[in-house]
Amino acid sequence: MTTSQPTPRRSRSLRSTITADGHLTLSLQERELPELAADEVLVAVEASPINPSDIAVLLGPVAPEALEAESGTLTAAVPEAALGLFRDRLGKPLPIGNEGAGTVVITGADATELLGARVALFGGSMWADYRVASGSGVLVLPESVSTAAGASLFVNPLTALSMVETMRAEGHHALVHTAAASNLGQMLVRICAADGVGLVNVVRRPEQVELLRGLGAEFVVDSSAASFREELTDAIRATGATLAFDAIGGGTLAGDILGAMERAQPPLASYTPYGSPVLKQVYIYGALDFSPTVLRRTFGLTWGVGGYLLTNALGRLGGEAVERMRARVLAEATTTFASHYARTVGLGDLLDPAVLAAVAERRTGSKYLIDPSRDRAG
Numbered sequence: 001m002t003t004s005q006p007t008p009r010r011s012r013s014l015r016s017t018i019t020a021d022g023h024l025t026l027s028l029q030e031r032e033l034p035e036l037a038a039d040e041v042l043v044a045v046e047a048s049p050i051n052p053s054d055i056a057v058l059l060g061p062v063a064p065e066a067l068e069a070e071s072g073t074l075t076a077a078v079p080e081a082a083l084g085l086f087r088d089r090l091g092k093p094l095p096i097g098n099e100g101a102g103t104v105v106i107t108g109a110d111a112t113e114l115l116g117a118r119v120a121l122f123g124g125s126m127w128a129d130y131r132v133a134s135g136s137g138v139l140v141l142p143e144s145v146s147t148a149a150g151a152s153l154f155v156n157p158l159t160a161l162s163m164v165e166t167m168r169a170e171g172h173h174a175l176v177h178t179a180a181a182s183n184l185g186q187m188l189v190r191i192c193a194a195d196g197v198g199l200v201n202v203v204r205r206p207e208q209v210e211l212l213r214g215l216g217a218e219f220v221v222d223s224s225a226a227s228f229r230e231e232l233t234d235a236i237r238a239t240g241a242t243l244a245f246d247a248i249g250g251g252t253l254a255g256d257i258l259g260a261m262e263r264a265q266p267p268l269a270s271y272t273p274y275g276s277p278v279l280k281q282v283y284i285y286g287a288l289d290f291s292p293t294v295l296r297r298t299f300g301l302t303w304g305v306g307g308y309l310l311t312n313a314l315g316r317l318g319g320e321a322v323e324r325m326r327a328r329v330l331a332e333a334t335t336t337f338a339s340h341y342a343r344t345v346g347l348g349d350l351l352d353p354a355v356l357a358a359v360a361e362r363r364t365g366s367k368y369l370i371d372p373s374r375d376r377a378g
């Protein structure tokens, strides 16, 4: 084992537990650090974003305002009707934090070249003082990429790139994207502009139209506008988009997009009740709205709605595409794939209901970054 001084022995980590009797508890649990295997490293975590997928594990079905402080923890009742959805996590104190970055402070015998390196990593348990990782699984950050920027180089960048790769692999030529002013959406705007891919951005506020136009987006439609359906159809016709990625999931939007894709097709030479033969596909890849997905089927019978998850997509796209995407993310880390954070907090701040209420809003420009070194002892 090779180590920097002083040797850390214990680590706090944020845990979310839902009990079988219907309580959610958030707590900071402190544990002994394990011995490292020869190829492993210990990373002192210095940055980890709070992504919507982390919030889903953190809070489950609980609204942050329901949380009450109780001897150093936060707790709230989980409605009995919701418990079945969480069957596979009941009684388990789940660690949180999909991705992050920090400094290697101890290495196993076969990973000594990484001692002191600033690295980014992916794979859970990042909301902790320290995180054990395989030396071959970390990404060494170049001088030009700050640790904060390195913390968000997996989930959103690879998902945005995988959307364009999926479009090509499945024979589509342009995209529709919803909740498009998100960090991921802004990355997709820059990718599509650079790659010459048509992109219809759907947002829900006029200021988000301005934001994306400022980034160079050509087609931005506001779902709160009275003319939304016509503008969406026109933009889809202009780009030829037949594939959409929908981060919202609930409500009528997925069906509205399929309807607009159908209306954007040229008139059929001979009528059929089955609509255009062109495949129109929506992938729901987020759950910003948990209400039911409503499909008013006005778009014939050549369509699909499915779920979309980064890890599944990477498996489908294969090793060569994944390597290409990773290389591009690193090369364009501070430009195309830059994320924006509204505030940086320590690990202990996550037990402040006001902080949780702010992050749970998932509003444009309000992403938080966690830096455990802010309140780490020693």
Ligand SMILES: NC(=O)c1ccc[n+]([C@@H]2O[C@H](COP(=O)([O-])OP(=O)(O)OC[C@H]3O[C@@H](n4cnc5c(N)ncnc54)[C@H](OP(=O)(O)O)[C@@H]3O)[C@@H](O)[C@H]2O)c1
Residues within 6 Å of the ligand: 051, 052, 053, 155, 156, 159, 179, 180, 181, 182, 183, 184, 185, 204, 205, 247, 248, 285, 286, 287, 288, 289, 308, 309, 310, 311, 361, 362, 363, 364, 365, 367
């Ligand atoms: N499936 C996957 O593998 C995968 C991978 C990565 C990311 N994702 C998903 O990608 C999405 C974007 O992530 P991010 O980190 O880029 O988000 P972010 O920067 O936190 O932005 C969230 C965006 O969602 C909008 N929003 C929130 N609630 C909404 C609602 N009910 N209806 C419409 N818009 C709403 C916000 O707009 P307002 O300001 O108007 O609220 C904001 O622009 C998330 O849904 C995330 O779960 C999925």
